[in-house]
Amino acid sequence: MAEKSIKRPCPRCGTIVNFSENPFRPFCSKRCKMADLGSWLKEEYYISTSFFEVKMEEQIAKGDK
Ligand SMILES: [Zn+2]
Numbered sequence: 001m002a003e004k005s006i007k008r009p010c011p012r013c014g015t016i017v018n019f020s021e022n023p024f025r026p027f028c029s030k031r032c033k034m035a036d037l038g039s040w041l042k043e044e045y046y047i048s049t050s051f052f053e054v055k056m057e058e059q060i061a062k063g064d065k
Contacts, residue, residue, distance in 0.1 A: 004020070005018050005020060005021070006019040007019060008026060010029075010032050011026055011027065011036070012027055012028075012032040012036050015028040
C-alpha cells in the first residue's frame with residue numbers, strides 16, 4: 001500500500017485535509033492554526049499570570065516571618 005496522501009481531520013474544525021502537503025498541519029488552514037495558537041497563548045498567559053501571583057504571595061508570606 002503506497003499512500004502518498006495521508007488525510008487527517010483538522011483538530012480544530014474536523015475538516016479532512018491532506019496531511020503531507022499541508023503547510024498548516026495538523027490544521028486544515030491558516031485560520032484554524034492561528035485560532036488554535038491564539039487560544040493556546042491566552043491560556044499560557046493566564047497560567048503564567050496566576051503562577052506569578054502565587055509566587056508573589058509566597059514571597060510576602062516569607063517576608064512576614
Ligand atoms: Zn480546520
